[in-house]
Amino acid sequence: MIPVCKRLCAMAIKTVMMEVGGDKVAIMTINNPPVNSLSNAVHNGLYKCFKEAQERNDIKAIVITGADGKFCGGADIRNFQKKQNAEDESEKSIIAPRNLFNNVIEACEKPVVAAIEGFALGGGLELAMVCHARVASEGTELGLPELQLGIIPGLGGTQRLPRLIGLDKALDMLLTSRSISAETGREYGLVDVVTHSSDVLETSRRQALAMVHPRKSWLIALHRMDKVGNSDNFLKTLTNARAKAKRKFRNVRYPFVCLDVVEEGLCKGGEIGTELETKACRALVNTFEARALMHIFFSQRSTSKVFYASTPGLKARAVKNVAVVGCGLMGSGIAATLVAHNIPVLVKDISSTVLENGLKMIKENLEGLVKKGKMTELQARDALALVKTTESYKGFESLDLVVESVHEDLPLKQRIFHELESVCSINCILASNTSALKIAAIGAKLSFQDRMAGTHFFSPPHVMQLLEIVHADQTSAQTVMDLLSLAKTLNKVPLIVKDVPGFAANRLFVPYLMFSTFLVDLGLDPYHIDAVIKDFGMPMGPFRVADFTGIRTFQLVSQTFLVNSPKSFHKSPLIELLLKDGREGIVAKKGFYNYGNVNHGEEAAELKRYLEASRQIAQVRGEYNNVENLLDTDIIEMIFFGVANEACKVIKDDAVTGPTALDVASVFGMGFPSYRGGIIFWADSKGPVYILNRLKEWWREYGSIYKPSSLLEKCAAMNTPLGRIVSRPPSKL
Numbered sequence: 001m002i003p004v005c006k007r008l009c010a011m012a013i014k015t016v017m018m019e020v021g022g023d024k025v026a027i028m029t030i031n032n033p034p035v036n037s038l039s040n041a042v043h044n045g046l047y048k049c050f051k052e053a054q055e056r057n058d059i060k061a062i063v064i065t066g067a068d069g070k071f072c073g074g075a076d077i078r079n080f081q082k083k084q085n086a087e088d089e090s091e092k093s094i095i096a097p098r099n100l101f102n103n104v105i106e107a108c109e110k111p112v113v114a115a116i117e118g119f120a121l122g123g124g125l126e127l128a129m130v131c132h133a134r135v136a137s138e139g140t141e142l143g144l145p146e147l148q149l150g151i152i153p154g155l156g157g158t159q160r161l162p163r164l165i166g167l168d169k170a171l172d173m174l175l176t177s178r179s180i181s182a183e184t185g186r187e188y189g190l191v192d193v194v195t196h197s198s199d200v201l202e203t204s205r206r207q208a209l210a211m212v213h214p215r216k217s218w219l220i221a222l223h224r225m226d227k228v229g230n231s232d233n234f235l236k237t238l239t240n241a242r243a244k245a246k247r248k249f250r251n252v253r254y255p256f257v258c259l260d261v262v263e264e265g266l267c268k269g270g271e272i273g274t275e276l277e278t279k280a281c282r283a284l285v286n287t288f289e290a291r292a293l294m295h296i297f298f299s300q301r302s303t304s305k306v307f308y309a310s311t312p313g314l315k316a317r318a319v320k321n322v323a324v325v326g327c328g329l330m331g332s333g334i335a336a337t338l339v340a341h342n343i344p345v346l347v348k349d350i351s352s353t354v355l356e357n358g359l360k361m362i363k364e365n366l367e368g369l370v371k372k373g374k375m376t377e378l379q380a381r382d383a384l385a386l387v388k389t390t391e392s393y394k395g396f397e398s399l400d401l402v403v404e405s406v407h408e409d410l411p412l413k414q415r416i417f418h419e420l421e422s423v424c425s426i427n428c429i430l431a432s433n434t435s436a437l438k439i440a441a442i443g444a445k446l447s448f449q450d451r452m453a454g455t456h457f458f459s460p461p462h463v464m465q466l467l468e469i470v471h472a473d474q475t476s477a478q479t480v481m482d483l484l485s486l487a488k489t490l491n492k493v494p495l496i497v498k499d500v501p502g503f504a505a506n507r508l509f510v511p512y513l514m515f516s517t518f519l520v521d522l523g524l525d526p527y528h529i530d531a532v533i534k535d536f537g538m539p540m541g542p543f544r545v546a547d548f549t550g551i552r553t554f555q556l557v558s559q560t561f562l563v564n565s566p567k568s569f570h571k572s573p574l575i576e577l578l579l580k581d582g583r584e585g586i587v588a589k590k591g592f593y594n595y596g597n598v599n600h601g602e603e604a605a606e607l608k609r610y611l612e613a614s615r616q617i618a619q620v621r622g623e624y625n626n627v628e629n630l631l632d633t634d635i636i637e638m639i640f641f642g643v644a645n646e647a648c649k650v651i652k653d654d655a656v657t658g659p660t661a662l663d664v665a666s667v668f669g670m671g672f673p674s675y676r677g678g679i680i681f682w683a684d685s686k687g688p689v690y691i692l693n694r695l696k697e698w699w700r701e702y703g704s705i706y707k708p709s710s711l712l713e714k715c716a717a718m719n720t721p722l723g724r725i726v727s728r729p730p731s732k733l
């Protein structure tokens with residue numbers, strides 16, 4: 001250990017601290033909890049510390065690190081939001097610390113090493129890249145996720161990353177926002193040394209001192225070109241990347257701005273590149289997409305945080321052993337999700353044949369994750385080894401959680417939970433994956449209902465990010481807390497919802513399909529609707545998604561609406577006509593589309609017959625009956641204003657904590673484009689008054705399915721955005 005002079009630098013400031021060791025290495029520690037983000041105070045702190053370090057003869061080298069084992073989570077996103085909301089136009093520019101990065105840190109005459117632990121993301125990785133070497137602890141997360149926020153890196157990331165790891169790999173990281181581990185970073189040349197976290201600081205010191213003497217020269221990332229090749233090569237790579245981006249990104253500009261800036265910098269030099277990058281990043285911060293994506297970033301985090309805040313002192317218990325009862329499509333997907341995150345699963349079903357089939361589906365799900373690059377083949381094999389199957393309740397006594405996933409049959413579910421209560425320990429959480437029944441009804445006969453909850457996964461569970469945690473009246477805070485913690489382990493976005501029919505996400509999803517089928521009964525072509533909605537930004541149109549989730553499932557979940565609010569529901573005859581002929585969707589290889597042997601699906605010529613029959617029965621009339629009058633924007637509004645109207649009813653019913661929860665539900669549960677900020681955020685961009693007027697128009701014409709909700713009327717009357725409706729803590733749900 002090197003003796004450290006405990007004297008803090010004369011200019012000691014709270015957010016960046018400097019300690020100088022007996023070895024003459026200055027350690028600068030960023031201390032800005034919770035993620036050591038780069039606030040203005042951090043920039044100023046670094047400026048001051050660097051100035052002092054440059055001047056002092058007793059400092060030979062510098063190491064930058066972050067407090068609490070976290071290097072830096074990037075620029076302070078709250079700061080961007082403040083600028084977006086600034087009234088004064090001049091306030092909208094972001095102060096760029098480009099000078100600090102390029103001219104102070106990178107140009108420093110004393111070697112600077114980044115000692116990285118935990119994560120270096122966005123501006124955090126950009127800071128690490130201006131250092132002259134990087135030492136990272138095992139498993140550290142490195143990435144430039146700015147595109148996920150609707151902006152591009154603004155502190156040289158678009159320029160230095162390609163120069164350090166090559167253009168192909170850099171573009172992949174930039175355009176996917178995917179992080180890499182320190183180990184992969186070492187392989188790519190982004191990290192110089194990977195070591196154990198207890199050794200990061202010492203190794204960084206040694207690395208820095210080695211660079212003081214001419215034993216190891218240091219390279220300035222911005223000046224390098226050795227990894228990007230000649231202009232023919234990099235221009236070709238960029239052309240391919242643009243073509244790929246065109247297929248992947250719809251309706252947004254920021255990925256293309258990113259590619260342009262990379263190209264400019266490679267053609268005109270890194271200095272010009274960083275200047276253009278800063279300007280482009282500043283301009284993007286104020287776009288609707290950046291507002292929307294930053295809103296989603298914070299909303300996604302707030303849905304569970306609010307619960308922790310309302311139950312101080314409670315600590316989550318780890319869920320280490322789980323059983324899934326029922327291994328159909330959903331059960332096997334849930335089991336795959338659990339084992340993919342190293343949680344052993346006991347799968348129970350009624351016969352060895354069903355179990356064999358379930359195991360096959362679990363294997364296929366894991367293979368799907370391998371194909372998507374979410375896990376390696378070896379990890380998938382290890383995960384599969386964590387699955388055990390059983391036809392009995394043997395082994396259930398030592399479980400932490402059971403997820404029931406049998407079909408929607410109340411007496412059957414009640415019987416299963418009764419049996420579970422007699423075999424599971426008192427601490428085991430009993431959860432149902434029902435989407436149509438009330439949790440309280442399923443657990444009505446249990447002696448201890450506090451450990452009963454809903455875990456509503458979305459299809460396919462190993463892919464969809466949302467997990468609704470259904471909180472019945474009797475469910476304990478401890479149970480919800482444990483499930484929230486499990487959601488984090490599974491990398492899911494948890495949403496606490498009340499035990500009301502349809503919970504939250506299906507209250508949006510079912511009307512989405514319902515308004516789409518209504519338009520078909522009005523005379524519109526379903527394939528045209530699918531195309532318009534896909535262009536709007538949904539991953540697939542409503543009819544294709546109905547095929548994927550199963551048309552019978554749609555019919556089943558619709559029952560809740562038909563029972564609870566029949567006047568707001570258009571029951572299209574089309575659904576029953578299709579089901580009568582076995583057109584159940586992809587499981588039957590035919591639904592709205594025909595699937596042959598592939599999952600892509602082709603338009604079905606014979607669908608016309610069903611459409612005509614359905615229209616004949618439905619007899620929907622209206623001014624727009626000549627459907628050619630309908631513009632694509634009308635189609636979008638007639639579907640999504642209907643969904644937004646239902647969202648207002650969900651808020652009114654107190655089914656969720658507030659409007660933000662529905663933005664999260666729509667983005668992560670039904671694929672609403674995140675760059676539109678979720679259903680409520682998007683609706684607010686149109687304004688409650690405009691939506692109300694349009695709904696009234698359709699209400700007059702087509703009847704009560706378009707009847708405006710009282711909450712929408714209220715917001716329109718006060719001209720208040722729907723997003724401003726006050727949220728309530730989940731304990732009050």
Ligand SMILES: C[C@H](O)CC(=O)SCCNC(=O)CCNC(=O)[C@H](O)C(C)(C)COP(=O)(O)OP(=O)(O)OC[C@H]1O[C@@H](n2cnc3c(N)ncnc32)[C@H](O)[C@@H]1OP(=O)(O)O
Pocket residue numbers: 034035037073074075076077078119121122123124126145146149152153154155157281298301302305
């Ligand atoms: C100019 C530059 O190029 C532009 C940029 O750098 S833009 C920023 C780029 N950086 C990012 O996108 C990283 C965003 N953050 C993350 O991915 C994750 O928070 C993380 C991996 C750093 C930590 O994850 P985890 O430990 O699970 O904590 P998480 O719950 O996500 O965050 C903890 C808190 O920090 C906040 N936070 C995280 N990153 C933040 C950031 N960059 N700015 C402001 N707040 C941030 C979260 O909102 C949360 O706040 P809360 O407790 O009040 O809800």
